[in-house]
Amino acid sequence: MPSAEEVMTVTDRRTGHGPDGARRPPEATLADETEAQARFERLIAEDQRIEPRDWMPEAYRATLIRQVAQHAHSEIIGMQPEGAWLTRAPSLRRKAILLAKVQDEAGHGLYLYSACETLGADRADLTEKLVTGRQKYSSIFNYPTLSFADVGVIGWLVDGAAICNQVPLCRSSYGPYARAMIRICKEESFHQRQGYELLMTMMGGTEEQRAQVRDAVDRWWWPSLMMFGPPDAESPNTARSMAWRIKRHTNDELRQRFVDITVPQAEALGVSLPDPDLRWNAERGHYDHGPIDWDELSRVIRGDGPCNAERIATRRAAHRDGEWVRRAASAHAAKRAARDAVGAGVAG
Ligand code: FAQ
DSSP states (O other): OOOTTTTOOHHHHHOOBOTTSOBOOTTOOHHHHHHHHHHHHHHHHTTOOBOTTSOOOHHHHHHHHHHHHHHHHHHHHTHHHHHTTGGGOSSHHHHHHHHHHHHHHHHHHHHHHHHHHTTTOOHHHHHHHHHTTSSOOOGGGGSOOOSTHHHHHIIIIIHHHHHHHHTGGGGOSBHHHHHHHHHHHHHHHHHHHHHHHHHHHHHTSOHHHHHHHHHHHHHHHHHHHHTTOSOGGGOTTHHHHHHTTSSSSOHHHHHHHHHHHHHHHHHHHTOOOSOTTOEEETTTTEEEOOOOOHHHHHHHHHTOSTTHHHHHHHHHHHHHHTHHHHHHHHHHHHHHHHHHHHHHHHHO
């Protein structure tokens, strides 16, 4: 695996940005640059946080914007599959829980867009890139939710996978991302538990409810494993992101961890996972699992999953319908700023 130093390009060594994304002043000398770079490398090596005010290599900034924006988009698009059940929740209690969860996801998206802004990204530009298909979001949200059991299975498996993936990101080297992840993970933990509790209730219910749970588990198991990304050998970003301590584990390591945690939970729930090759390997101290359909992941990432078109069309329509709110908020902010400026003039 390359060291942080090895993966920096000559351009990285010569460029730098301030907290607002502006280039360093032209009078910055090569000695300044070298010192800034040495400080960056020392902070990474000592496992300390990089903050927005710090110099960072261009590629570090770019890869963070890429990952954090994809993560933010996932949270926002991820409101749709469960949101579809808000008007059909079977009781007031289930509806209140689901409403809180979907609202949490909106909040996660906002923290993450804010983290992107600290890197100099523009939020309107990120949204534009999402709705025009130039930035990705997680493959998992391109599958349909066919029954209320899907709400439980998303909580158990999708939030469960998200927790496995995101707890190590609380130690990510970029401060604003790491801090956002701490809060997000606390909320994801509630999401996972509410899903598991819903499934436990359904498994104790009628035969029809148990069948709905089994069907939902069968449909979501493999897509949940794909959430962790391509296998390590085909993951172009992992080595560099690990050297920079943005990612703390590889995709395969986290996927294995998720399988190991989830199999006993499935047993406690009384459902079987749809993989005939799933068995404990005493020698490895892990569960072995069957082959994952990587063609399916590529297809879904390319936009050819069951719900890709619908998800983007819904997001695009929401963005268009929210235009008047953005305009009103900007007009209000401008009016306040003008009033404050007059007030400051009077006081001065
Ligand atoms: N879907 O080289 P790698 C949630 C892309 S939030 C789509 O391995 P990397 C909460 C990848 O971007 C779920 N694209 O990339 C919730 C890259 O493309 P690029 C989202 C994928 O970044 C729950 C290319 O493939 N979580 O669930 C996927 O090192 C319930 C090559 O991949 C995060 O975003 C995929 N599954 O590792 C909400 C966590 N996998 O940009 C609502 C943060 C890979 O080079 C309801 N992100 N790609 O063109 C990460 O940990 C990483 O970015 C990975 C990918 C692990 C996702």
